[in-house]
Amino acid sequence: xxxxxxxxxxxxxxxxxxxxxxxxxxxxxxxxxxxxxxxxxxxxxxxxxxxxxxxxxxxxxxxxxxxxxxxxxxxxxxxxxxxxxxxxxxxxxxxxxxxxxxxxxxxxxxxxxxxxxxxxxxxxxxxxxxxxxxxxxxxxxxxxxxxxxxxxxxxxxxxxxxxxxxxxxxxxxxxxxxxxxxxxxxxxxxxxxxxxxxxxxxxxxxxxxxxxxxxxxxxxxxxxxxxxxxxxxxxxxxxxxxxxxxxxxxxxxxxxxxxxxxxxxxxxxxxxxxxxxxxxxxxxxxxxxxxxxxxxxxxxxxxxxxxxxxxxxxxxxxxxxxxxxxxxxxxxxxxxxxxxxxxxxxxxxxxxxxxxxxxxxxxxxxxxxxxxxxxxxxxxxxxxxxxxxxxxxxxxxxxxxxxxxxxxxxxxxxxxxxxxxxxxxxxxxxxxxxxxxxxxxxxxxxxxxxx
Amino acid sequence: xxxxxxxxxxxxxxxxxxxxxxxxxxxxxxxxxxxxxxxxxxxxxxxxxxxxxxxxxxxxxxxxxxxxxxxxxxxxxxxxxxxxxxxxxxxxxxxxxxxxxxxxxxxxxxxxxxxxxxxxxxxxxxxxxxxxxxxxxxxxxxxxxxxxxxxxxxxxxxxxxxxxxxxxxxxxxxxxxxxxxxxxxxxxxxxxxxxxxxxxxxxxxxxxxxxxxxxxxxxxxxxxxxxxxxxxxxxxxxxxxxxxxxxxxxxxxxxxxxxxxxxxxxxxxxxxxxxxxxxxxxxxxxxxxxxxxxxxxxxxxxxx
Numbered sequence: 001x002x003x004x005x006x007x008x009x010x011x012x013x014x015x016x017x018x019x020x021x022x023x024x025x026x027x028x029x030x031x032x033x034x035x036x037x038x039x040x041x042x043x044x045x046x047x048x049x050x051x052x053x054x055x056x057x058x059x060x061x062x063x064x065x066x067x068x069x070x071x072x073x074x075x076x077x078x079x080x081x082x083x084x085x086x087x088x089x090x091x092x093x094x095x096x097x098x099x100x101x102x103x104x105x106x107x108x109x110x111x112x113x114x115x116x117x118x119x120x121x122x123x124x125x126x127x128x129x130x131x132x133x134x135x136x137x138x139x140x141x142x143x144x145x146x147x148x149x150x151x152x153x154x155x156x157x158x159x160x161x162x163x164x165x166x167x168x169x170x171x172x173x174x175x176x177x178x179x180x181x182x183x184x185x186x187x188x189x190x191x192x193x194x195x196x197x198x199x200x201x202x203x204x205x206x207x208x209x210x211x212x213x214x215x216x217x218x219x220x221x222x223x224x225x226x227x228x229x230x231x232x233x234x235x236x237x238x239x240x241x242x243x244x245x246x247x248x249x250x251x252x253x254x255x256x257x258x259x260x261x262x263x264x265x266x267x268x269x270x271x272x273x274x275x276x277x278x279x280x281x282x283x284x285x286x287x288x289x290x291x292x293x294x295x296x297x298x299x300x301x302x303x304x305x306x307x308x309x310x311x312x313x314x315x316x317x318x319x320x321x322x323x324x325x326x327x328x329x330x331x332x333x334x335x336x337x338x339x340x341x342x343x344x345x346x347x348x349x350x351x352x353x354x355x356x357x358x359x360x361x362x363x364x365x366x367x368x369x370x371x372x373x374x375x376x377x378x379x380x381x382x383x384x385x386x387x388x389x390x391x392x393x394x395x396x397x398x399x400x401x402x403x404x405x406x407x408x409x410x411x412x413x414x415x416x417x418x419x420x421x422x423x424x425x426x427x428x429x430x431x432x433x434x435x436x437x438x439x440x441x442x443x444x445x446x447x448x449x450x451x
Numbered sequence: 452x453x454x455x456x457x458x459x460x461x462x463x464x465x466x467x468x469x470x471x472x473x474x475x476x477x478x479x480x481x482x483x484x485x486x487x488x489x490x491x492x493x494x495x496x497x498x499x500x501x502x503x504x505x506x507x508x509x510x511x512x513x514x515x516x517x518x519x520x521x522x523x524x525x526x527x528x529x530x531x532x533x534x535x536x537x538x539x540x541x542x543x544x545x546x547x548x549x550x551x552x553x554x555x556x557x558x559x560x561x562x563x564x565x566x567x568x569x570x571x572x573x574x575x576x577x578x579x580x581x582x583x584x585x586x587x588x589x590x591x592x593x594x595x596x597x598x599x600x601x602x603x604x605x606x607x608x609x610x611x612x613x614x615x616x617x618x619x620x621x622x623x624x625x626x627x628x629x630x631x632x633x634x635x636x637x638x639x640x641x642x643x644x645x646x647x648x649x650x651x652x653x654x655x656x657x658x659x660x661x662x663x664x665x666x667x668x669x670x671x672x673x674x675x676x677x678x679x680x681x682x683x684x685x686x687x688x689x690x691x692x693x694x695x696x697x698x699x700x701x702x703x704x705x706x707x708x709x710x711x712x713x714x715x716x717x718x719x720x721x722x723x724x725x726x727x728x729x730x731x732x733x734x735x736x737x738x739x740x741x742x743x744x745x746x747x748x749x750x751x752x753x754x755x
Binding site: 278307359395403404407408 | 547548562566569660666696704715
């Protein structure tokens with residue numbers, strides 16, 4: 001056992017240095033005394049490993065500001081076995097739309113609660129909910145309608161008819177097989193004569209064939225272009241179009257045309273969505289909360305250091321060092337987790353959980369130190385007291401921490417957003433605190449008292 | 452050494468009574484007034500309107516009138532420094548847009564900094580989940596303690612440790628919920644999903660604290676020959692320094708959070724402060740004495 005504490009001691013120092021490095025803020029071109037234009041960037045190390053992600057804390061909407069919207073997917077027209085497929089493809093469509101919209105780091109999740117299918121969208125930095133809901137929530141089902149072969153042609157029930165279609169195409173209007181899925185791409189162009197914005201459609205191979213067939217059989221007749229049950233344009237076909245190009249003029253404003261083009265490019269939503277819940281947090285409120293909780297954390301931490309040093313003297317100072325290492329390790333885990341798909345998002349309640357876990361980490365040390373004091377009172381030597389103190393305190397630390405882990409597991413399972421973040425942070429905090437109290441503090445004590 | 456004269460077990464009825472004095476008013480408030488539930492549970496909307504300067508009473512009245520004119524049910528309007536917090540029935544996006552445009556006409560400097568709408572389905576779910584979480588956590592903790600204390604020497608039984616810990620836990624939950632029923636009725640303090648988080652943390656802390664004392668009882672039962680009440684009292688005294696020091700540390704950190712942590716988490720921290728204080732008290736003065744009462748009670752039954 002002689003060499004072991006020293007080995008552990010230096011391993012811990014190394015681990016600490018790595019954590020310090022990970023937690024360095026990203027600073028560019030700063031000057032430290034004689035060193036000018038110094039760049040500090042922990043992520044540069046990742047780039048040499050060909051990992052393109054950055055080492056950063058992921059801040060929740062309550063700290064960053066932004067919009068969170070919970071949609072309910074209307075699955076009444078979808079058969080049971082296809083529900084999860086429909087939900088996932090809706091998610092994919094939303095992801096595409098948001099990416100085209102240019103929001104950085106959106107979070108899009110699906111959830112099924114009591115048979116309800118939901119999609120939760122978080123958009124950091126976006127505070128215009130109207131725009132967001134319009135972009136995400138519209139189904140963008142593009143369809144093309146033609147007149148029926150005969151007036152009496154039986155088609156779908158009238159309720160499935162887009163608004164006003166019978167006035168344009170007569171009661172026998174028929175939906176063609178050409179839909180938004182047959183599009184290759186769409187873009188915004190401008191009418192060469194009027195200068196008005198319009199949406200240019202380019203069909204895929206199959207779509208080109210379908211479109212050619214439709215225009216062939218409808219020469220001198222009207223074909224209606226329908227978006228989400230609304231006729232947006234009903235042009236008369238002058239000649240068959242074989243090139244697979246079409247233009248929707250529809251009298252758009254530039255923004256409308258851009259939005260439609262974006263939606264068509266992303267594809268249609270397979271199911272209609274309705275808004276269940278929405279939250280908007282202004283960016284100033286977020287920064288204010290972050291600043292305040294950071295301050296509270298630092299002050300709380302200093303209080304613990306002072307308190308421990310007063311109560312336990314030299315032991316307390318060692319415990320405080322272990323506590324600094326503990327905080328560095330937990331923060332490193334937060335940062336590193338964002339390189340994986342299971343990134344931890346820091347929220348206000350998460351920070352509260354972290355500060356609380358510092359308190360619990362101290363408890364383990366207090367348990368051990370009280371035990372050491374007791375053993376010393378019984379007349380044992382310092383070194384012996386330390387060893388006995390650790391081994392006697394262990395069952396208490398184990399049992400109490402396991403019960404906290406049970407609670408956080410249940411919170412994580414049943415909780416929604418805010419509660420989940422708190423639970424995860426608390427659980428990580430408890431696990432790391434056991435490591436810091438048992439391994440780090442013990443190694444330090446052995447290292448310093450053996451000499 | 453100064454604590455070594457404290458006789459917790461001998462005066463256990465006094466300490467039980469002290470608990471009841473705190474719990475009963477809360478329970479009465481809970482039955483009479485119920486809890487002041489936030490939109491997290493009931494569904495509805497929450498708006499925050501911020502100004503560059505302190506808000507006057509007349510301003511908040513005017514804003515309330517704007518909302519009432521839009522046919523929206525306003526449940527509370529609260530001034531908090533430079534901002535106004537408003538709770539209403541669910542507001543949809545169009546109504547909110549209309550409100551913002553009217554707001555900017557009437558008050559050029561006002562800004563809506565927060566807008567939340569929670570549908571009634573989500574509210575009902577949050578409630579159900581909160582209750583499920585508290586119950587499930589309690590059951591699992593009883594099971595864990597029963598298992599962890601399975602080798603405890605006679606005359607104690609491991610199930611008794613588990614149940615006593617849960618009684619102390621229920622005590623702490625009642626203290627926090629009861630005080631918040633009172634705060635809710637008289638000061639408009641709301642129960643939101645952060646409160647549920649606080650409650651579950653209190654549960655974790657309460658059991659954490661109780662287990663430390665129980666663990667000492669278990670250890671002393673193995674090596675000591677004294678009577679059961681004596682061993683329990685010794686164990687409480689031996690762990691007293693630790694209990695107080697730990698609680699004091701946690702309370703100091705919570706005070707830092709309360710003073711500097713901002714408005715959003717204020718009541719969350721208050722709930723934790725009450726819960727941690729109650730948790731420390733119950734682990735010393737309730738959980739372990741209950742073990743003794745149970746022990747004496749089962750011995751009496753054997754004699755009869």
